[in-house]
Amino acid sequence: MAAVSPLLQTTGLQKAFGGLQAVRSVDFRLDRGEIRAIIGPNGAGKTTFVSMISGRISPTSGTVRFGGRDITRVPAYDRVALGIVYTFQIISIFRNLTVFENVALAAQRRLTTDLASALSMSRRAVAERVNTALVDVGLRDAQDQHAGSLPHGHQRLLEVAMALALEPQVLILDEPTQGLSPDEIVGLVALIRSISRNATILLIEHNMQVVLELSRRITVMDQGSIIAEGTPHEIEANPDVQRVYLGR
Amino acid sequence: MNGTRGRPALLLHLMILVALLGLQFVLPPFHHGMTARIMVLATYAIGYNILLGYTGLMSLGHAMLFGTGMYATGLAVFYLEFGAAGALLVGIVASILHSAVIGLVTLRTTGVAFLIVTMMFAQVFYLSLLYFNRVTGGDQGFILTGHLQPLHLGGLQFAFSDPAVKYNVALATFAVCLLLSLWFVRSPAGRVLVAIRDNEGRTRMLGYNTFKYKLLALVVSGGISGAAGSAYTLLFSYVGATFASILYSIYPLLWTLLGGAGTTIGPLVGTSLMTYLVDTASEWTRSYLIVVGLTLVILIMKLPTGIMGGVRARWWKWLP
Numbered sequence: 358m359a360a361v362s363p364l365l366q367t368t369g370l371q372k373a374f375g376g377l378q379a380v381r382s383v384d385f386r387l388d389r390g391e392i393r394a395i396i397g398p399n400g401a402g403k404t405t406f407v408s409m410i411s412g413r414i415s416p417t418s419g420t421v422r423f424g425g426r427d428i429t430r431v432p433a434y435d436r437v438a439l440g441i442v443y444t445f446q447i448i449s450i451f452r453n454l455t456v457f458e459n460v461a462l463a464a465q466r467r468l469t470t471d472l473a474s475a476l477s478m479s480r481r482a483v484a485e486r487v488n489t490a491l492v493d494v495g496l497r498d499a500q501d502q503h504a505g506s507l508p509h510g511h512q513r514l515l516e517v518a519m520a521l522a523l524e525p526q527v528l529i530l531d532e533p534t535q536g537l538s539p540d541e542i543v544g545l546v547a548l549i550r551s552i553s554r555n556a557t558i559l560l561i562e563h564n565m566q567v568v569l570e571l572s573r574r575i576t577v578m579d580q581g582s583i584i585a586e587g588t589p590h591e592i593e594a595n596p597d598v599q600r601v602y603l604g605r
Numbered sequence: 606m607n608g609t610r611g612r613p614a615l616l617l618h619l620m621i622l623v624a625l626l627g628l629q630f631v632l633p634p635f636h637h638g639m640t641a642r643i644m645v646l647a648t649y650a651i652g653y654n655i656l657l658g659y660t661g662l663m664s665l666g667h668a669m670l671f672g673t674g675m676y677a678t679g680l681a682v683f684y685l686e687f688g689a690a691g692a693l694l695v696g697i698v699a700s701i702l703h704s705a706v707i708g709l710v711t712l713r714t715t716g717v718a719f720l721i722v723t724m725m726f727a728q729v730f731y732l733s734l735l736y737f738n739r740v741t742g743g744d745q746g747f748i749l750t751g752h753l754q755p756l757h758l759g760g761l762q763f764a765f766s767d768p769a770v771k772y773n774v775a776l777a778t779f780a781v782c783l784l785l786s787l788w789f790v791r792s793p794a795g796r797v798l799v800a801i802r803d804n805e806g807r808t809r810m811l812g813y814n815t816f817k818y819k820l821l822a823l824v825v826s827g828g829i830s831g832a833a834g835s836a837y838t839l840l841f842s843y844v845g846a847t848f849a850s851i852l853y854s855i856y857p858l859l860w861t862l863l864g865g866a867g868t869t870i871g872p873l874v875g876t877s878l879m880t881y882l883v884d885t886a887s888e889w890t891r892s893y894l895i896v897v898g899l900t901l902v903i904l905i906m907k908l909p910t911g912i913m914g915g916v917r918a919r920w921w922k923w924l925p
Contacts, residue, residue: 437812
């Protein structure tokens with residue numbers, strides 16, 4: 358395992374908002390095929406950290422490497438093309454478009470290579486990709502509905518379908534179970550597990566049951582730093598974690 | 606989107622064009638000329654609508670792009686003795702280049718800042734036309750009569766002073782630009798523009814370089830607006846700085862909002878209504894702009910999405 362070069366690696370990654378050190382010098386590595394959970398109390402810097410990986414936020418200092426390449430200065434939209442896909446903590450879909458159109462926007466990105474393809478591409482190729490993504494998340498029957506009219510849980514699934522249509526190598530899921538019912542959580546966990554067969558997953562999650570079910574490795578953040586990393590068993594036994602996170 | 610949904614829309618657009626083609630045989634001379642003018646101005650609004658209606662960018666500087674088409678064509682005919690087709694091409698190319706340059710600077714801004722920056726550039730353009738009056742004719746402008754040769758098509762000659770030629774050239778310009786805009790807004794790139802309009806941050810996280818897409822929208826918008834300006838000059842044989850003034854930046858905004866921003870046929874509806882409204886109101890009173898303003902206020906209050914926007918919300922959901 359140690360000999361394999363990591364899929365994603367950050368070195369000394371740091372972000373300050375004015376005087377606030379949101380993320381302080383984080384060294385992190387993620388191997389291909391993992392489902393890695395990042396946990397930590399509110400304000401630990403988890404979302405800021407993954408936002409620097411996805412490129413939504415640029416770091417104050419430090420580097421991000423993906424597949425061995427330094428992508429620190431690569432803009433967010435190009436990182437998506439490289440395969441780093443982010444799904445939003447707060448559901449962010451195009452409410453006025455239909456479910457199909459939402460996913461089609463993601464699917465057509467994969468088929469866009471130049472100006473000519475942006476102006477004209479095979480509708481069938483797009484539709485096939487949309488269909489696959491919608492079947493995967495179980496929203497095939499809702500494809501003509503307006504996204505804004507879907508129930509909350511389905512909007513979350515739509516967000517995941519959009520991510521899938523982008524064919525991610527690394528899928529960053531930012532609190533995906535937030536606001537879902539217990540039944541919906543069970544479904545989403547199964548979905549994430551099936552996605553992980555083709556993609557590496559970075560999961561920010563508060564629901565410990567979900568974390569324990571999905572991840573073999575857990576990273577714990579507190580006050581902008583990684584304070585522990587290891588198997589669920591190691592994490593539970595870690596005194597630092599117990600102190601700041603599990604509140605014992 | 607799923608194949609069959611495009612058909613009623615295409616049919617509607619073709620029916621409108623056929624209706625406009627037929628209309629010239631029944632219209633009395635005054636309305637015949639008026640319709641020709643409306644079609645050219647509606648083409649301008651179609652260009653404007655690409656940016657406002659489909660990309661969500663409100664410009665107050667489009668008169669500069671309309672004016673670029675007009676002046677490039679006019680100057681090419683006046684000084685270089687270009688024929689109509691060549692001069693039209695010059696107008697379109699000039700306005701496309703102008704849009705690209707303006708876009709590289711102004712698209713760093715959004716919202717109100719974009720509105721103001723585009724307006725400032727348009728004022729610079731307008732004032733330059735006045736300043737270089739030895740070439741441009743200043744606020745008097747210049748006429749092309751005597752310089753513009755009739756159009757030769759397969760051995761036939763068409764003089765632009767002939768109303769029938771005027772009408773059909775206007776119709777051809779309008780038809781090409783209408784169908785171009787229909788195709789463009791339904792293309793993959795057009796869907797991305799709508800996504801940018803609704804949520805630019807999200808669109809970027811779907812992997813789109815939104816700056817490039819907005820630049821594309823501005824160039825298409827400017828190219829169509831310039832084509833309209835160019836056609837206007839050829840048909841009415843006149844080039845004037847008025848057409849590059851702020852008023853001609855506000856007009857397409859009003860036409861588009863009235864007809865329905867973000868609908869392909871809204872510009873035609875809005876331009877027709879406003880043009881006839883101005884005409885009718887000016888028969889009653891010299892302060893006709895009050896009537897125009899009041900009508901607009903009422904329409905915007907009752908139909909904030911414009912006429913065709915309302916039609917789409919209520920009946921024709923498939924309207925592009």
